[in-house]
Amino acid sequence: MRILSAFLCGLIFGLGLVTSGMTDTAKVLGFLDVLAIPKGAWDPTLVIVMVAALAVSTPGLLLAKNRARPLFADAAAWPMRTAIDPPLLAGAALFGAGWGLVGLCPGPAIANLATLAPAVLVFSAAMIAGMAVHDVWRRGATKREAALADG
Amino acid sequence: MMAPFDPVSAAVGGALIGVSATLLMLLTGRIAGISGILGDLVDLASGDRLWRLAFVAGLIAAPLVLAAGGYGLRAPAMPGWSVVIAAGLLVGFGTRLGSGCTSGHGICGVARLSPRSIMATLTFMIVAMIVVAIMRHAI
Numbered sequence: 001m002r003i004l005s006a007f008l009c010g011l012i013f014g015l016g017l018v019t020s021g022m023t024d025t026a027k028v029l030g031f032l033d034v035l036a037i038p039k040g041a042w043d044p045t046l047v048i049v050m051v052a053a054l055a056v057s058t059p060g061l062l063l064a065k066n067r068a069r070p071l072f073a074d075a076a077a078w079p080m081r082t083a084i085d086p087p088l089l090a091g092a093a094l095f096g097a098g099w100g101l102v103g104l105c106p107g108p109a110i111a112n113l114a115t116l117a118p119a120v121l122v123f124s125a126a127m128i129a130g131m132a133v134h135d136v137w138r139r140g141a142t143k144r145e146a147a148l149a150d151g
Numbered sequence: 152m153m154a155p156f157d158p159v160s161a162a163v164g165g166a167l168i169g170v171s172a173t174l175l176m177l178l179t180g181r182i183a184g185i186s187g188i189l190g191d192l193v194d195l196a197s198g199d200r201l202w203r204l205a206f207v208a209g210l211i212a213a214p215l216v217l218a219a220g221g222y223g224l225r226a227p228a229m230p231g232w233s234v235v236i237a238a239g240l241l242v243g244f245g246t247r248l249g250s251g252c253t254s255g256h257g258i259c260g261v262a263r264l265s266p267r268s269i270m271a272t273l274t275f276m277i278v279a280m281i282v283v284a285i286m287r288h289a290i
Contacts, residue, residue, distance in 0.1 A: 003205045005178040013171035013183060013254075014213020018222070020164020023214065024154060025227040027173040032283040043247035049165035050257065053187060056169025057262040061176055070180030077180055079260070080288030081250070084270045091249020092256070098241025100282025101234050106226070107185040110207060114214040123239040126270030133189045137194070144208050151289020
């Protein structure tokens with residue numbers, strides 16, 4: 001049931017991305033192009049999508065928080081970290097730079113794989129490579145720190 | 152050419168994303184953060200992969216389901232190869248380093264009123280806006 005739930009949630013998420021227009025890079029870049037606001041050529045779609053998503057997920061996640069446990073799992077994996085630290089801000093800035101260059105964030109990049117467009121396949125492959133580079137680098141750094149601590 | 156602004160579709164689609172985030176937590180106890188789900192799916196050191204694979208499969212199936220219902224399956228406009236590759240690397244590395252993207256921080260984190268996620272969301276939004284301003288208006 002847990003696996004089926006995850007599939008259905010992925011499906012609903014993808015349906016939301018496509019119907020809202022967020023798989024369309026032109027619409028995303030049209031929102032990010034704030035200099036178009038004075039010219040009346042700005043696309044406010046992403047604001048509506050965010051507000052609508054938050055209007056559902058804010059009470060939704062609050063409801064989930066107040067329940068003892070998820071329906072098909074032993075415990076909920078709520079994010080524990082609260083620090084606003086350099087990795088958070090540097091990571092968000094790097095992500096923002098890539099997002100602004102193309103107009104694809106991870107969700108729409110994956111949903112767009114269905115189009116089999118070569119540029120989307122290459123973007124997603126590069127994105128996964130970037131994730132792997134981070135994980136390898138992070139693990140190396142942790143090991144070096146541990147080695148230093150061991151003296 | 153940009154598709155016309157359609158607030159109703161945007162609101163319906165956004166609400167579906169909110170429903171997905173809510174259901175994933177209620178049913179499986181997981182945050183609907185795509186970069187986290189995908190990153191841990193492709194990370195060879197992580198376990199508990201099957202639900203992540205199922206979520207990603209659902210995400211890819213969605214446009215196909217809509218296409219079967221007569222909703223056009225259109226490839227998005229993309230820039231040249233070098234920009235595509237550089238941007239993909241930045242999005243992958245950045246979302247892992249920053250522990251989240253538009254979904255995990257932007258939708259789930261902001262919904263939980265997490266200051267960490269709100270700061271991350273403001274940061275990637277502002278940087279993306281600056282990059283678009285440079286790409287479209289300065290070069």
